[in-house]
Amino acid sequence: MSGSVSPSSKEDRRHSSSASGSSTSSNHERSPESNGRRMRPSVVSVASSLPTVREMHDRRTSSQASLATPPTPHNFSVSSEETVVSSKKVLTNFQKVAARNTEVEENRIRKLSRCNTEYNMQKSVYNRLLDWADSAHTRLGNRLLGFFMESHRRPTLPSKDDLLGLAQHYYPARADLKVQVCDFGLGRAERTEIILGQIEEYWQSKPDWVDVRWIHAPLGLGLTHSSIEDIFLHDGQPGREFENGGAPGWPYVETEVLNMRSHKNFQEMRDVYMILSNLGELDEELDQCTFKNDGNPSLQSDIDWRAGHLGVTANYWNLVASDMPWQLDEGLSMGIMGPSIGLQPIGRKIDRQALSIHPFFRDSHLVRNVFRCFHRCDGILLTLSPMAGINFLDKKMSQHLSEPVNAIFDNENASALGYIFAAFADQGTSTWHRRTVEWFLTYLITEVGVTPHAQRQGYNAPELENAYQSVIQDLKRRRHAPWRKNETVRLVRDYLACVDELTLVKMICQKQVDLFKGMQQDVRKFETEDNRSRRSPDNSSGESMTERIKWALTLVKGRHDATEKLLIDAKQSMEALFQLRSIEQNELAIVSDSQNKAIFLFTGVTIVFLPLSFFTSYYGMNLSTIVNTPRTEGYFWRLCGSIAFFIVVVVTLGAFRHYLRNIWKSRRPVKPTYSMV
Numbered sequence: 001m002s003g004s005v006s007p008s009s010k011e012d013r014r015h016s017s018s019a020s021g022s023s024t025s026s027n028h029e030r031s032p033e034s035n036g037r038r039m040r041p042s043v044v045s046v047a048s049s050l051p052t053v054r055e056m057h058d059r060r061t062s063s064q065a066s067l068a069t070p071p072t073p074h075n076f077s078v079s080s081e082e083t084v085v086s087s088k089k090v091l092t093n094f095q096k097v098a099a100r101n102t103e104v105e106e107n108r109i110r111k112l113s114r115c116n117t118e119y120n121m122q123k124s125v126y127n128r129l130l131d132w133a134d135s136a137h138t139r140l141g142n143r144l145l146g147f148f149m150e151s152h153r154r155p156t157l158p159s160k161d162d163l164l165g166l167a168q169h170y171y172p173a174r175a176d177l178k179v180q181v182c183d184f185g186l187g188r189a190e191r192t193e194i195i196l197g198q199i200e201e202y203w204q205s206k207p208d209w210v211d212v213r214w215i216h217a218p219l220g221l222g223l224t225h226s227s228i229e230d231i232f233l234h235d236g237q238p239g240r241e242f243e244n245g246g247a248p249g250w251p252y253v254e255t256e257v258l259n260m261r262s263h264k265n266f267q268e269m270r271d272v273y274m275i276l277s278n279l280g281e282l283d284e285e286l287d288q289c290t291f292k293n294d295g296n297p298s299l300q301s302d303i304d305w306r307a308g309h310l311g312v313t314a315n316y317w318n319l320v321a322s323d324m325p326w327q328l329d330e331g332l333s334m335g336i337m338g339p340s341i342g343l344q345p346i347g348r349k350i351d352r353q354a355l356s357i358h359p360f361f362r363d364s365h366l367v368r369n370v371f372r373c374f375h376r377c378d379g380i381l382l383t384l385s386p387m388a389g390i391n392f393l394d395k396k397m398s399q400h401l402s403e404p405v406n407a408i409f410d411n412e413n414a415s416a417l418g419y420i421f422a423a424f425a426d427q428g429t430s431t432w433h434r435r436t437v438e439w440f441l442t443y444l445i446t447e448v449g450v451t452p453h454a455q456r457q458g459y460n461a462p463e464l465e466n467a468y469q470s471v472i473q474d475l476k477r478r479r480h481a482p483w484r485k486n487e488t489v490r491l492v493r494d495y496l497a498c499v500d501e502l503t504l505v506k507m508i509c510q511k512q513v514d515l516f517k518g519m520q521q522d523v524r525k526f527e528t529e530d531n532r533s534r535r536s537p538d539n540s541s542g543e544s545m546t547e548r549i550k551w552a553l554t555l556v557k558g559r560h561d562a563t564e565k566l567l568i569d570a571k572q573s574m575e576a577l578f579q580l581r582s583i584e585q586n587e588l589a590i591v592s593d594s595q596n597k598a599i600f601l602f603t604g605v606t607i608v609f610l611p612l613s614f615f616t617s618y619y620g621m622n623l624s625t626i627v628n629t630p631r632t633e634g635y636f637w638r639l640c641g642s643i644a645f646f647i648v649v650v651v652t653l654g655a656f657r658h659y660l661r662n663i664w665k666s667r668r669p670v671k672p673t674y675s676m677v
Contacts, residue, residue: 108410115404122169125162126268131155133275163282168289170272171320174224175294180216180409182421184440185209188428191421196224197294203232203380211428211435213380214444216417220322220386221370223314227302229374229384236376240438240526244518253441254372255449255515256508258464259389260364261325262401267350269324274348277317286316323386325367328353328504354498357474358467364390364401366464366501368508371448375437383444391416391451393461416448419456433542434530442523442545446552449512453555464505465562471498472570479577488581495574502567509560516553523549 135154158166172178175197183190188209194202196217206213219225241251276282291300307314327350355361371385388405390397392414400414408415412422420443429435454461462470475498478491523545537544653660 108407111407111410112403115407118169119404122166125158125166126272128155128158129163129166129275130271132157133271160281160285163276163279164285166272167276167282167286170269171316171323173286173289173292173316174319175291177218178406179218180214180417180421182214182216183207183210184212184214184424184429186211186428186435187430189421189425191425195293196228196299197291197296199228200231200235200296200298203235203382206378206380211379212437212440214383214440215380216383216385218323218386218388219384220324222319222322223303223306223310223312224299224319225322225384227299227306229372229382231296231298231302232374232382233376236378236380239375239377242519242522244521245515246518252372252374253445253515253519254370255445255512256368257371257385257387257391257448258366258368258452258505258508259387259391260361260393260397260401260452261367261389263350263352263356263363263365265401265405266325266365266367270348270350273317273321273324283315283317290316290319325369325386325389328366328368328501351497354471354494354501355464355467357471357494358462360397360462361467363398366505368504371445373441373445375441377437379437381437381441381444387417387448390414391448392419392456393452393454393463394457395460397461413457416451420444420447429538431539431542433537433539433544435538438523438526439545442519442548445519446516446548449515450552450555450559455555465559465566468498468502468563468566472566472573475570476573479573479580483584488577491577492574495570495577499567499570499574502563502570506560506563506567509556509563512556513553513560516549516556520546520549520553 132155177196179194179196179199181192181194181202203215217228242253243251246252294300303314353366355366367389369385369387371387374382388408390400394413409418412418432439454463475494
């Protein structure tokens with residue numbers, strides 16, 4: 001029996017890869033048309049190689065028939081020459097893959113070493129800047145002590161050169177931003193790293209052997225993003241339109257993507273932006289270096305025109321603000337924002353999410369980023385997104401989070417973008433169902449749109465839904481814990497944070513479901529047009545666009561439904577908390593009422609005997625009869641009265657210190673609010 005997959009079992013055994021159902025010849029050679037692409041070992045890939053029930057039945061039938069009929073020499077005749085040739089091909093392919101993997105890993109290690117060295121240098125500058133900024137909010141007493149004690153003096157601001165290096169480390173100048181160019185051809189793939197100042201040169205044309213050229217620029221919504229997409233579409237004819245997957249009058253695919261960022265790195269980016277952008281001393285130097293290395297003929301002039309049209313300033317801080325990842329509750333919904341409406345006024349402090357209650361996600365932060373795709377009929381695809389977080393949940397996620405942001409693309413175990421290139425690095429477009437830019441766009445958006453998940457690594461880490469379920473269970477356990485001061489306030493805040501996060505995750509999942517449903521209609525139309533034109537697939541055993549979207553739609557629907565159930569559970573649990581605390585308050589009120597009656601009786605007795613005690617003490621004093629005491633009664637009142645007045649003033653100020661502090665803060669000048677364009 002041949003090893004090819006039967007049509008009835010192909011759908012059940014299909015993996016999310018592009019060619020999981022490749023056939024195998026009798027001499028175990030893989031033809032270029034049916035050779036499956038390289039995949040990492042995982043639970044899904046191992047399960048895809050297991051035989052189905054139908055195949056096991058066919059094998060048992062064939063084995064029983066072989067026992068009844070003795071095999072002829074013709075059935076097992078394989079020439080030694082064919083065996084040697086096949087073995088040489090397999091060994092040669094294995095050596096090529098092993099050499100490439102070793103070289104890629106060595107390059108990645110060297111890049112990580114360089115990035116870590118640079119980060120450690122900038123980290124010391126960041127710590128000094130943070131100490132200087134935090135010292136501005138010290139109390140007056142500490143400032144006075146700074147004149148006499150060196151330990152209480154305000155730290156000095158780092159030098160101008162150090163601050164310029166720190167700013168460009170976290171927010172590179174637009175022309176120096178790293179851009180990935182990936183070329184895919186028949187049995188071949190190459191990746192090149194360029195800067196944004198060279199991007200127009202690479203989308204003008206592509207080599208003859210390249211079927212699809214994929215250009216990815218890490219840009220968020222803003223002036224640069226808008227100019228790049230407009231120039232790209234102007235320089236070529238658009239590809240086949242995704243009318244239902246895109247917006248009305250805008251037949252291009254875009255979505256919002258969830259990914260995990262390091263909470264530490266996220267806080268550092270916020271601190272650097274909020275402190276340095278308000279400093280003002282670096283603006284002139286930073287503005288000069290923004291397009292210093294720009295070799296594009298149209299980019300800078302288009303950004304200046306666009307800024308004038310929108311009435312904003314195209315300075316350094318406004319342009320790099322798009323690199324900032326969004327928290328779940330920041331920004332607007334996709335599809336209703338333009339280049340001048342980005343991240344709204346923000347604060348410097350990043351609050352911990354409810355998801356961080358789970359031990360696995362303690363050091364991570366769930367963020368959202370836009371992901372937009374623009375394709376042309378010449379086979380060039382442009383993707384724009386500042387997404388630089390973890391897409392694949394793995395048991396080594398803490399290690400992935402510690403890696404520099406600009407090296408995440410090289411980590412195929414953490415980044416979906418890096419995984420996509422690695423998936424076709426060996427075979428190129430040989431495994432694609434159709435070697436077209438529309439097929440690759442569909443593969444790309446479905447791979448990125450369903451993240452984050454733990455499927456690629458064999459579910460060796462908790463999914464988001466499982467993590468939030470554990471968080472809700474922990475909140476329920478804290479709900480029944482004995483009463484402690486301020487615990488209810490903290491518990492309610494955690495509940496509200498959990499409800500807000502689940503609400504936004506559900507909203508993003510719903511938009512992804514709508515996107516994939518629209519794309520499903522578009523690819524069906526594409527396939528109908530191809531069938532009418534009699535354009536046969538380039539690889540019939542490869543995964544089609546319809547199958548790919550069906551897989552992604554199933555995953556996103558499952559997450560949406562699970563999130564909706566968790567959201568209902570969290571809201572019901574929070575309502576039960578309010579009811580429980582209300583009952584506890586009623587019981588405490590009853591106990592307090594009995595205590596108030598006892599205090600009232602004690603107060604009445606005190607009021608009766610207090611005047612008697614005062615007058616007996618006052619008229620019982622006779623200072624003149626005390627030996628060697630020339631003091632009079634006036635001296636007693638001057639001394640004791642002053643002490644009593646001082647004590648009353650101190651106690652009153654201490655009792656109303658919070659109220660007085662709020663009054664003082666309300667009269668201080670308000671600092672300007674920062675807005676990102």
